Amino acid sequence: MTTTTLLSVTDLTMRFGGLTAVNKLSFDVRKGDITAVIGPNGAGKTTVFNCITGFYRPTSGAITLTPDTGVQFDLEHMPGHQIARTAHVARTFQNIRLFAGMTVLENLLVAQHNTLMPSVVRGLLAVFGLGGHRAAERAALERARFWLDAIDLTARADDPAGALPYGDQRRLEIARAMCTEPVLLCLDEPAAGLNPRESDELATLLGRIRDGAGGTPGCSILLIEHDMGVVMRISDHIVVLDHGKKISDGTPEAVRSDPHVIAAYLGEGDEDEVTEETAEADKAARGVTA
Numbered sequence: 001m002t003t004t005t006l007l008s009v010t011d012l013t014m015r016f017g018g019l020t021a022v023n024k025l026s027f028d029v030r031k032g033d034i035t036a037v038i039g040p041n042g043a044g045k046t047t048v049f050n051c052i053t054g055f056y057r058p059t060s061g062a063i064t065l066t067p068d069t070g071v072q073f074d075l076e077h078m079p080g081h082q083i084a085r086t087a088h089v090a091r092t093f094q095n096i097r098l099f100a101g102m103t104v105l106e107n108l109l110v111a112q113h114n115t116l117m118p119s120v121v122r123g124l125l126a127v128f129g130l131g132g133h134r135a136a137e138r139a140a141l142e143r144a145r146f147w148l149d150a151i152d153l154t155a156r157a158d159d160p161a162g163a164l165p166y167g168d169q170r171r172l173e174i175a176r177a178m179c180t181e182p183v184l185l186c187l188d189e190p191a192a193g194l195n196p197r198e199s200d201e202l203a204t205l206l207g208r209i210r211d212g213a214g215g216t217p218g219c220s221i222l223l224i225e226h227d228m229g230v231v232m233r234i235s236d237h238i239v240v241l242d243h244g245k246k247i248s249d250g251t252p253e254a255v256r257s258d259p260h261v262i263a264a265y266l267g268e269g270d271e272d273e274v275t276e277e278t279a280e281a282d283k284a285a286r287g288v289t290a
């Protein structure tokens with residue numbers, strides 16, 4: 001039986017000593033959607049991500065992944081490496097974690113070591129004319145080249161990843177995650193530090209990933225993002241947290257006009273230092289020209 005819900009978070013609670021970072025949080029991620037988790041600083045967004053991807057073991061609650069394969073995964077009991085490898089949930093981090101000294105192409109091949117490692121065994125078999133090592137290598141290379149093309153970096157395949165402009169590095173990280181063929185892609189602030197043109201390229205890429213670029217199956221996306229221009233433009237569904245609790249959940253239009261959300265963000269505005277530079281960057285990200 002197939003369901004339209006890919007990920008179901010139910011009554012998720014995460015405590016650090018006396019601090020409740022996430023408090024009985026429930027929400028769903030539908031298949032084929034871009035779902036954004038937003039909220040003021042310290043609202044609990046990264047903690048939710050860390051619970052979903054196995055970096056933290058939740059204090060209580062359930063996190064259930066139901067891909068079309070029919071196998072259901074209870075992520076709250078699984079270690080991070082199994083969530084990535086068996087449940088096919090991929091993630092990126094707030095800070096870039098590429099192998100800066102490796103080439104762009106090598107970064108995409110390294111991501112596929114899970115499929116290539118067993119092929120080392122197959123390589124031994126190949127010596128005796130029995131295995132499919134070369135086929136696995138060829139498939140990995142094809143996948144890497146496909147995602148290189150999708151992020152417009154084919155011409156820079158042999159350059160060190162660390163030499164790329166910041167926005168290209170961000171998209172390379174996403175391409176690297178896509179090389180693992182995830183069913184759910186979790187992105188932690190993918191637009192952070194991007195200029196308006198780079199934010200546009202990111203939004204286009206995420207749309208293509210969701211819809212299934214070039215014959216690939218579409219991939220659901222869960223993202224944390226502070227850039228409201230990007231969030232409102234690309235999200236199908238938004239979950240808003242404040243002080244570890246859900247305060248709103250719905251379409252961008254519904255969330256944008258929700259008084260609880262407006263109040264939460266107005267409260268945060270007092271703490272943020274708004275400089276002329278950040279204001280201009282924010283305006284540009286929102287597409288405000290005057």
Ligand SMILES: Nc1ncnc2c1ncn2[C@@H]1O[C@H](COP(=O)(O)OP(=O)(O)OP(=O)(O)O)[C@@H](O)[C@H]1O
Nearest residue numbers: 016019020021039040041042043044045046047048
């Ligand atoms: N490992 C930890 N140990 C103790 N407290 C933590 C830990 N991780 C997060 N917290 C606390 O939990 C609360 C939620 O933090 P979290 O990083 O999840 O918020 P956030 O919404 O992602 O914030 P930001 O937008 O600033 O990244 C904060 O009060 C934070 O200090």
